Amino acid sequence: MTRISARYLGKRIVVSYITLLVIMTLLFALLRSMPGTFISSMITPEMQPEQIQRMREVWGLNEPLWKQYVNFMVNYQTGEFGMSPTNRVPVWDIMIRRLPRTLILFGAAFIVAYIVGPLVGMYLGWLRGSRKDKSIFASSLVMYSMPAFWLAWLFIWLFNYELGWLESTYMYHQFPQFEWTVVSTITNVLHHITLPLISLAFVNWVGVMLVMRPSMNNVTEEDYVFLAQAKGLSERTVMIKHAARNALIPVATQAIVGLAFLIDGSIIIEQVFSWPGIGQLIVNAVISKDYPVAQASFFILAVLVVVMRLLTDVVYTYLDPRIKFGEG
Amino acid sequence: MSLLEVNDLSIQYEVDDDEVHAVDGVDFSIDRGETYGFVGESGCGKTTLGKSLVHLLDSNGFIADGEIWFDGTLPQWENDRGEPRRDVIENDQYPVREDGKTDLAQLDNEQIRDVRWRNIALIPQSAMNALNPVYKVGDQIVEAIRRHEPNTSVEEADTRARDLLERVGIDPDRADDYAHQFSGGMKQRAVIAMAMACNPDILIADEPTTALDVIIQDRILDELDELQEEFNVSILVISHDISVMAEICDQLAVMYGGKIMESGPKAEVFQESANPYTLGLKNSFPTVKQEQSELVSIPGSPPTLLDPDPGCRFVDRCPFAVDECESSHPPMYDVADAEGGRRVEGDDEKSHRSACYRVDDLETMRTEASKEETWQAITQNH
Numbered sequence: 001m002t003r004i005s006a007r008y009l010g011k012r013i014v015v016s017y018i019t020l021l022v023i024m025t026l027l028f029a030l031l032r033s034m035p036g037t038f039i040s041s042m043i044t045p046e047m048q049p050e051q052i053q054r055m056r057e058v059w060g061l062n063e064p065l066w067k068q069y070v071n072f073m074v075n076y077q078t079g080e081f082g083m084s085p086t087n088r089v090p091v092w093d094i095m096i097r098r099l100p101r102t103l104i105l106f107g108a109a110f111i112v113a114y115i116v117g118p119l120v121g122m123y124l125g126w127l128r129g130s131r132k133d134k135s136i137f138a139s140s141l142v143m144y145s146m147p148a149f150w151l152a153w154l155f156i157w158l159f160n161y162e163l164g165w166l167e168s169t170y171m172y173h174q175f176p177q178f179e180w181t182v183v184s185t186i187t188n189v190l191h192h193i194t195l196p197l198i199s200l201a202f203v204n205w206v207g208v209m210l211v212m213r214p215s216m217n218n219v220t221e222e223d224y225v226f227l228a229q230a231k232g233l234s235e236r237t238v239m240i241k242h243a244a245r246n247a248l249i250p251v252a253t254q255a256i257v258g259l260a261f262l263i264d265g266s267i268i269i270e271q272v273f274s275w276p277g278i279g280q281l282i283v284n285a286v287i288s289k290d291y292p293v294a295q296a297s298f299f300i301l302a303v304l305v306v307v308m309r310l311l312t313d314v315v316y317t318y319l320d321p322r323i324k325f326g327e328g
Numbered sequence: 329m330s331l332l333e334v335n336d337l338s339i340q341y342e343v344d345d346d347e348v349h350a351v352d353g354v355d356f357s358i359d360r361g362e363t364y365g366f367v368g369e370s371g372c373g374k375t376t377l378g379k380s381l382v383h384l385l386d387s388n389g390f391i392a393d394g395e396i397w398f399d400g401t402l403p404q405w406e407n408d409r410g411e412p413r414r415d416v417i418e419n420d421q422y423p424v425r426e427d428g429k430t431d432l433a434q435l436d437n438e439q440i441r442d443v444r445w446r447n448i449a450l451i452p453q454s455a456m457n458a459l460n461p462v463y464k465v466g467d468q469i470v471e472a473i474r475r476h477e478p479n480t481s482v483e484e485a486d487t488r489a490r491d492l493l494e495r496v497g498i499d500p501d502r503a504d505d506y507a508h509q510f511s512g513g514m515k516q517r518a519v520i521a522m523a524m525a526c527n528p529d530i531l532i533a534d535e536p537t538t539a540l541d542v543i544i545q546d547r548i549l550d551e552l553d554e555l556q557e558e559f560n561v562s563i564l565v566i567s568h569d570i571s572v573m574a575e576i577c578d579q580l581a582v583m584y585g586g587k588i589m590e591s592g593p594k595a596e597v598f599q600e601s602a603n604p605y606t607l608g609l610k611n612s613f614p615t616v617k618q619e620q621s622e623l624v625s626i627p628g629s630p631p632t633l634l635d636p637d638p639g640c641r642f643v644d645r646c647p648f649a650v651d652e653c654e655s656s657h658p659p660m661y662d663v664a665d666a667e668g669g670r671r672v673e674g675d676d677e678k679s680h681r682s683a684c685y686r687v688d689d690l691e692t693m694r695t696e697a698s699k700e701e702t703w704q705a706i707t708q709n710h
Contacts, residue, residue: 223457227519230384230452231472232444245462321506322461 012313016306021073023302028072031295037061041289042085081296086288091296094281099300101171102277105193106266106304109200113262117205118251121212122244128217137213144206148265152199152272159195167192169274196273204262211254216247252316259308263301329399330357331529331562332381333429337394339373339380348633350376350389352586355660357677358530358579360399363556363563365577365594367570367609371630373586374566375453378532381432381564382448383440396432397425400447400529402439405430446476449523450532454539456515459507465518466490466503472525492521496551513544517551524555531555532564537572549576570613574598579678582606585631585641587657592680602663602682602690604646607697624700640685647702648693652685661687 039055056062060071075082081091120140124133143151160168167173172188219225220243228242270279278297285294317323339351351373358364366374379385381396401412401424412428423434432443444450452458460468469489473480480488490500496517507515516536523531536552537545553576556563567573573580574594581591582605590603601607611624628645631637639654640646646653660681662674671688674681686693696702 223452223454224460226384226452227455227458228460230382230444230450232441232446232475233471234441242460246460320462322508 008317009314012310016310019306020302023306024073024076024299025069027295027298027302028069031291032065032068034291036289038291039085041291076299081299082292084290084293086285086290087293091292094293095278095296095300098276098278098281101275102266102270102279105196105200105270105275105277106262108193108197109204109266110259110262112197112201113204113208113258114251114255116201117208118212118244118248120205121209121251122216122239122247124209125213125216125247126220126239126243128213128220140206140209143202144210146203148199148203149268149272151202152195152269155195155199156272166195168195171276192273196269196275199272200262200265200269203265204258207258207261208251208254211251212247215250216243219243219247222246249316249320252312252319255312255315256309259312260305263305329427331360331362331399332358333395333397334381335395335397337377337380337396337433338392339376339385339389340392341376341386341389343388343634346634347392349636350586350633351380352633352636352657353394354583354586354588355677356579356581356588356591358562358564360529360562361556361560363552363565363576363578365565365567365573365580366583367567367573367580368583369568369609369630371633372583373633374583375534377583378450378534378564378566381530381532382444382450383432383435383437384444384450391433394433397429398432398443398447398529399429400443401428401430402435402442442476445472445523445528446526447528448530448532449526449528451519451523451534451536453534455519455536456512456539458519459510459515461507464504464506465510466493469493469503469518469522469525472522476526489521489525492524493518495524496521496555497547513540513547516540516544516548520548520551520555524559524561527559528561530562530564532566534566535569536565536567537569538567545572552576570609582609585636586633587641587683588660589642589684590680590682591660592663592678596663596680600663600667600680601694602666602680602687603684604648604686604693604697605642606682607693608645608703611698611703622700624703627703627706640683645706647696647706648684648686648689650686658683658685658687663687663690666690 037056038059038061039052042055043052060068063071079092081095083089084091084094087094120136124137127133146154156168159166169192171192172185173192178184178188222243224246225238225243228238233242266277267279267282269275270277271283274280278300282294282297282301284290285297334354334356337351337354338349341348341350354373354377356364366377368374376385376389380389380391383391385391401416405412405416405422405424407413412424412430416422417424417426417428423431425431432440435443459465463471466486466489469492470482470485473485473488474482477485486503490503493503494500498514498517498521502510502514507518510518520533520536531552533552537548540548549572552563555561563576565573565577577594579592580594580597581588582597582603583589584605589605590597590601597606598610601610605626608624608626612626614623626645631641631644637643637654638656640649640657643649643653659673660683662672662676663680663682665672665674666682666687667690669688671685
């Protein structure tokens with residue numbers, strides 16, 4: 001059974017597309033208003049003015065601004081991201097290598113945060129006011145108040161430096177005689193991903209829990225939860241099937257905002273753990289004034305947020321049958 | 329033999345280290361197929377009473393004292409003929425009595441869950457919000473059936489759910505709809521249909537018609553009446569609305585401050601009211617038959633049930649109070665004897681009884697109670 005009409009989905013896709021166009025326009029304006037130009041990083045003091053002039057021409061910087069804008073919009077929509085002046089390779093090649101790494105870390109953190117958060121929130125909301133609720137809630141709040149990078153350092157100190165269980169840099173380790181079998185590859189990557197993953201997920205699951213807990217609390221006051229109890233259903237069934245299922249609806253709303261925070265956080269976490277993804281790339285590109293790469297990285301992250309929002313929207317309509325599909 | 333026999337039931341809520349005596353020493357009994365009504369103001373303990381029968385009180389509420397003898401046992405305590413097993417009756421560890429009745433007050437959480445809905449179905453106040461918004465209405469009925477009859481297949485339960493909906497006047501195809509696609513009256517009827525899913529012995533309906541318009545109210549009451557006939561279910565109605573009670577009850581109990589003030593057959597309680605509170609309550613409701621220019625309300629508000637005073641619960645608002653009323657709460661006196669001027673305690677829970685020390689002076693109370701000045705005098709005294 002499909003609940004979502006093609007018309008509704010089409011509408012959401014069009015809106016997402018327009019959102020991206022607006023983001024691209026902002027990105028264009030932002031990068032052109034920054035000091036220096038796209039070729040600043042390549043100019044050396046020994047260069048003749050004619051050489052610089054030629055470079056400006058090659059990079060299209062002599063065109064009127066509106067034409068630069070049109071070119072940018074057309075190129076980006078056809079997947080033409082230009083060349084990286086520092087790396088001397090097409091930006092697209094860098095992106096395609098970096099994106100999956102970010103997706104792995106971000107996706108895993110997203111799944112962990114949105115499984116752990118609702119689960120903990122469900123229990124705390126159900127046991128509201130109990131000692132268990134109070135102590136777990138208070139300690140998660142303490143953790144939540146810590147900056148992500150600081151928490152990350154704490155984890156590195158404990159699990160890497162003190163205990164030596166986990167790795168704190170890069171995605172995998174290249175030992176000289178390493179045998180790349182499926183199992184060894186997975187354990188190798190797991191050794192590296194665990195710390196950035198929990199650092200990233202930790203800050204975010206609390207955010208989800210903070211929505212789920214009061215939502216669960218409200219739902220337990222509802223008449224349908226009382227009726228579920230009156231029907232003689234077990235406490236577990238009442239809690240999960242009748243209460244939590246309804247309490248999840250606001251979590252889906254939170255996810256729309258939470259996603260942006262998660263991506264935000266992944267830029268910092270990638271930097272702390274030298275995770276070779278888009279987040280690290282952005283920081284490096286900005287420092288080395290590699291404008292084409294920075295521009296493309298921002299764009300890719302924006303696409304990620306917009307696509308995830310679209311998915312959340314779809315999930316939302318499945319969670320709450322009161323939302324009319326195909327209308328509105 | 330009565331189906332439910334409640335003896336000296338007291339329910340308390342723990343609030344900040346204090347106990348609120350929400351229900352205090354209540355006795356009543358319900359026969360099979362009978363409709364028993366509890367009427368009273370908000371906060372008089374009637375909802376608490378209904379919920380306590382199946383242990384559905386809020387987490388700070390508990391049964392402090394009393395017995396709830398129910399004619400029926402848990403499935404695991406029954407033999408093939410549905411009667412309580414001999415060894416269960418004789419063994420002291422089970423709350424089952426010689427006549428086969430079980431004390432619901434003594435059941436643990438696990439046990440009472442088997443009684444809920446299968447034996448005693450409770451429809452909460454504002455049943456309109458009692459349907460879960462994210463599941464189809466039919467599926468919610470199926471869930472109830474399969475909870476208590478696990479051997480029933482989903483298809484079979486679904487067919488029964490549709491039959492039940494049709495039975496209360498809802499198109500069976502609407503079983504595939506969600507609650508928000510139903511009107512208020514339909515939701516109420518769907519919940520009633522759900523309550524009948526396991527063919528319970530007792531249906532507790534808490535404010536079944538509140539928040540419905542008069543025409544729908546009437547239909548719901550007719551529906552309950554027909555269902556009672558068909559399923560031979562006993563109905564316990566809880567309402568503040570005297571007119572609802574007048575329409576459907578056989579027996580009626582008037583509650584005030586956690587106590588039953590007057591009880592007995594409906595017609596007697598209504599027409600020959602023998603308690604100042606009942607008389608006052610009647611004054612404050614409009615009637616179609618009687619010519620009554622103005623409604624007279626009872627001044628004051630219900631007592632706080634936190635450590636109640638030893639006297640009659642109604643004494644502060646009663647225009648007929650005498651010194652004796654301050655001493656202790658009156659027992660239930662037999663009204664038939666009182667009509668003859670004698671004050672005798674009544675033991676028969678089915679007969680007309682009233683908790684009032686001045687029950688032997690009925691004529692005075694009845695005449696005075698209809699006058700507005702009588703009630704206004706209390707405000708001046710306090």
